[in-house]
Amino acid sequence: MNATTQGENPKPLAVSCGEPGGVGPDVLLTAWTMRQESHLPPFYVLGDIAQLSARAKILQLDVQIQETTPQSALSQFSSVLPVVPLSNALSEQVGFALPGNATGVIEAIERAVDDCINGLAGGVVTAPISKKPLYDAGFKHPGHTEFLAELAHKHYGQTCLPVMMIAGPALRTIPVTIHIPLREVPEALTQEMIIETAIATDIDLKARFKIAEPRLAISGLNPHAGENGAMGREDLEIVEPAVKKLIARGINAFGPLPADTMFHAAARANYDVALCMYHDQALIPAKALGFDDAVNVTLGLPFIRTSPDHGTAFDLAGTGNAKPDSFIAALKMAAHMAASSHER
Ligand SMILES: NC(=O)C1=CN([C@@H]2O[C@H](COP(=O)(O)OP(=O)(O)OC[C@H]3O[C@@H](n4cnc5c(N)ncnc54)[C@H](O)[C@@H]3O)[C@@H](O)[C@H]2O)C=CC1
Numbered sequence: 001m002n003a004t005t006q007g008e009n010p011k012p013l014a015v016s017c018g019e020p021g022g023v024g025p026d027v028l029l030t031a032w033t034m035r036q037e038s039h040l041p042p043f044y045v046l047g048d049i050a051q052l053s054a055r056a057k058i059l060q061l062d063v064q065i066q067e068t069t070p071q072s073a074l075s076q077f078s079s080v081l082p083v084v085p086l087s088n089a090l091s092e093q094v095g096f097a098l099p100g101n102a103t104g105v106i107e108a109i110e111r112a113v114d115d116c117i118n119g120l121a122g123g124v125v126t127a128p129i130s131k132k133p134l135y136d137a138g139f140k141h142p143g144h145t146e147f148l149a150e151l152a153h154k155h156y157g158q159t160c161l162p163v164m165m166i167a168g169p170a171l172r173t174i175p176v177t178i179h180i181p182l183r184e185v186p187e188a189l190t191q192e193m194i195i196e197t198a199i200a201t202d203i204d205l206k207a208r209f210k211i212a213e214p215r216l217a218i219s220g221l222n223p224h225a226g227e228n229g230a231m232g233r234e235d236l237e238i239v240e241p242a243v244k245k246l247i248a249r250g251i252n253a254f255g256p257l258p259a260d261t262m263f264h265a266a267a268r269a270n271y272d273v274a275l276c277m278y279h280d281q282a283l284i285p286a287k288a289l290g291f292d293d294a295v296n297v298t299l300g301l302p303f304i305r306t307s308p309d310h311g312t313a314f315d316l317a318g319t320g321n322a323k324p325d326s327f328i329a330a331l332k333m334a335a336h337m338a339a340s341s342h343e344r
């Protein structure tokens with residue numbers, strides 16, 4: 001099951017437009033204007049042509065937008081920004097999320113995944129969504145990561161564990177528990193979750209990132225990894241046994257490591273990825289070290305998905321100050337993964 005192996009036939013990347021009021025339109029439009037000097041892989045956008053044109057005008061970007069199909073996008077990309085229209089129109093209110101856009105925002109993600117699964121796109125690159133308006137419209141998933149796993153399940157009938165990895169030049173991190181309140185983390189954390197996350201990570205770092213024997217550093221949950229049980233027992237009772245089982249399976253894992261001392265430069269040299277026990281433990285060091293060019297990648301899926309590491313940044317939408325670097329890095333990483341993937 002692998003929908004995205006590129007082989008000899010490169011395919012365009014499918015970009016879901018994300019929240020229209022945020023910086024998604026800004027970074028994808030700006031990136032397209034930099035396509036030559038940045039050596040961008042070809043992509044098309046699932047979005048609304050009128051909305052994207054309006055944003056290009058606000059940003060004073062010279063972007064010719066053309067309605068397309070996934071099949072035609074490859075040949076058009078060098079001269080126009082190819083956009084595949086959605087069934088649901090999107091409205092533009094710069095700096096705000098309009099509730100009426102939720103259906104179109106979700107449609108864009110679904111259509112990008114469909115294109116990938118149907119062999120029309122080499123990978124999905126998602127522009128940021130604003131989560132709350134989607135929840136208010138009935139969206140049942142905490143974020144893309146979990147929604148993409150549901151879409152994969154719908155298409156293939158097979159459950160997969162989606163793994164969020166923030167990957168930058170200096171550090172890759174993974175939160176084992178993802179979008180849950182901090183107070184629920186100790187209850188939610190299980191040996192199985194750590195083991196399954198580590199296995200999915202090991203498989204994809206080999207298959208999609210060409211790391212022959214990935215080194216997995218596993219953080220503790222508590223201060224000082226629990227100080228031998230004096231500062232919480234989860235490290236002794238959950239994390240440590242999980243690490244032992246991973247080692248027994250032949251996975252190059254070590255830990256639990258105190259999270260405060262595992263991200264300095266010398267420590268980072270010892271591993272390829274850090275598995276952390278909760279969202280901020282993983283995302284704070286990754287974004288602190290590489291906010292401009294880190295990429296959010298979902299591992300464990302039968303197709304490729306990347307995203308910029310940042311969110312909708314409503315404060316910057318339409319100002320021309322949103323940096324396109326992380327979006328560009330996401331495009332390049334998706335293309336690289338597609339080119340180097342082999343069957344898992
Ligand atoms: N993949 C996705 O769809 C993601 C969505 N989000 C959503 O985005 C919304 C806003 O989240 P925040 O925590 O405020 O994070 P954010 O990343 O949108 O903004 C945080 C700070 O970084 C700055 N920033 C963000 N992108 C930038 C760029 N391209 N260039 C320069 N500066 C940039 C913003 O101006 C702001 O000061 C939330 O609803 C969140 O759920 C957040 C992260 C990822």
Ligand SMILES: NCC(=O)COP(=O)(O)O
Nearest residue numbers: 143144145146283296307
């Ligand atoms: N903090 C990262 C984030 O919210 C991205 O989530 P997702 O939408 O990529 O699942």
